[in-house]
Amino acid sequence: MDVLIVEPLEPEVMQWLGERHAVRYAPELARDPRALRQALFNVRALVIPPSVALDAQALHYAPVLRAVGRLSSGAENIDLDACGRAGVEVVRSVTASAVAEAEFMVGALLQMFRRVPVLSPEGLLVGRELGGATIGLVGMVPAARALAQLLAAFGARVVGYDPAVHASDNVWSRWRVEPMPLRELMEQSDGVCVQLTYFSRYQGLIGERFLPHCKPNQVVVSVAHSSVFDEHALADVLASGRMAAAWFDSLEPGVLDAGRPLAEIDTLQVTPRVAATTRESRVRAAWAVARRIDELLSAESAPQRGEFKPTADVPLDLPNGEPSG
Numbered sequence: 001m002d003v004l005i006v007e008p009l010e011p012e013v014m015q016w017l018g019e020r021h022a023v024r025y026a027p028e029l030a031r032d033p034r035a036l037r038q039a040l041f042n043v044r045a046l047v048i049p050p051s052v053a054l055d056a057q058a059l060h061y062a063p064v065l066r067a068v069g070r071l072s073s074g075a076e077n078i079d080l081d082a083c084g085r086a087g088v089e090v091v092r093s094v095t096a097s098a099v100a101e102a103e104f105m106v107g108a109l110l111q112m113f114r115r116v117p118v119l120s121p122e123g124l125l126v127g128r129e130l131g132g133a134t135i136g137l138v139g140m141v142p143a144a145r146a147l148a149q150l151l152a153a154f155g156a157r158v159v160g161y162d163p164a165v166h167a168s169d170n171v172w173s174r175w176r177v178e179p180m181p182l183r184e185l186m187e188q189s190d191g192v193c194v195q196l197t198y199f200s201r202y203q204g205l206i207g208e209r210f211l212p213h214c215k216p217n218q219v220v221v222s223v224a225h226s227s228v229f230d231e232h233a234l235a236d237v238l239a240s241g242r243m244a245a246a247w248f249d250s251l252e253p254g255v256l257d258a259g260r261p262l263a264e265i266d267t268l269q270v271t272p273r274v275a276a277t278t279r280e281s282r283v284r285a286a287w288a289v290a291r292r293i294d295e296l297l298s299a300e301s302a303p304q305r306g307e308f309k310p311t312a313d314v315p316l317d318l319p320n321g322e323p324s325g
Contacts, residue, residue: 001042002297006030007049007071013286020294021045037061044300045069045293048077056082067091067296069289072276089296093288095142097276101223102146104275105193106154108221108247109135113191116245116267118217128190131155136189137177138206139196139224140165145175147193152176161185162196163205182206186214191221198225208233211243220246223275227252235261238268249275 002021005014006029017023029036030052040046040062047069048054054068059082068078069091083090109130117125135151137144137160148158160177167179182205186192192214196202207230214237222229226248237243245267256263256270 001044003045003047003293004029004039004043005047006036006052007047009047009071009290010283010286013283013290017290017294021297040065044297047071047289047293050077053077053079054083055079056085059083059086059088062086062088066300067293069293071282071285071289072097089292091289091292091296093285096285096288097278097281098142099146100278100281101143101195101275102150104249105143105147105195105221105223106130106150109191109193109219112219112221112245112247116217116219118244129154130191133157133190134159134188136160136180136185136192138162138182138185138192138194140171140175140177141195141197143195143223144177144193147195148175148177159185159189163202183210183213186210186218189215189218191219194220194222194224194228196224196228198228203227204230206230206234211237214243216242217244218242219244221249222247223249225252226250226255231255231261235265238262238265243267245269247271249273 001024003017003023005017005023005025006027008027009017014023014025024039026039029039030049033052036052037058038061040058042064043062044064045067046054046062046065050070050072054077056079059065059079065086065088067089068083070078072092078090080090113130113133114127117127130151131154134157137147137158140160140162144160148160151158158177159180160172161180161182163182165171165179172179180188194206196205205228211230211233220243234243234246238246247269249271250273251262251270254260262268
């Protein structure tokens, strides 16, 4: 079997893959780990949902596996190191959900700016507008580019920080984001959007060195791994009222349990990983994953006749991400 699909794909993508490869669609295997392992023996490519783990033990049952696909950009359920050792490529689209995440963060900012009033000089509790506000972006990922464009349309000033992108990099000017050290960003921003790609070295990055210095009445929306924040420092600034509100599109399990710092903080809102999930983003991601799987399997099956040279004049970026043929 060429491709085992455990996560539902768009019908047109399924049909396109089925015309090129032997495909089995078995979403029921997501609920049966033993049956899934048994089904992996002759599978060359696999598409799985976030609920299915692929670790070294599972890879032991997949001797010919060459690719595993995920529709979302995250890969928390996949052991990347084990896949690397086994020669299995992890196929996912890092750009398919960029617009969806950007729109979600703008919507969250608008809601918090209006829903969490601040005291005006006249002593009135009033909402705020994005126009004229300073919004800080933490993480120069694809969603940051779309977000900067949306914020500019509102008339907001957009500043940014990424520990992996030097202030002299031309990405800042191309995306029209003003680079700024993290402390200054926290001090000057009315709203902060966090979409930093998570690495273990970033655990607790946004913590006691920066959060106590946040601009009064600041709001934060995060679609990043919640471990980027230090929960004690975050709880302190929310409980004190210095930070007006925070919105996380997921928290790690147990963070809101009784006795933890963020338990009972009523200015913290959590949504269940909905930022990246739209009809349009799923279609884009499905086509991106399907196309890459097709490339890998086709190249592996093709007879080796000298050095492979890709055709340079074939357009790869087609409307809506859909392949021709």
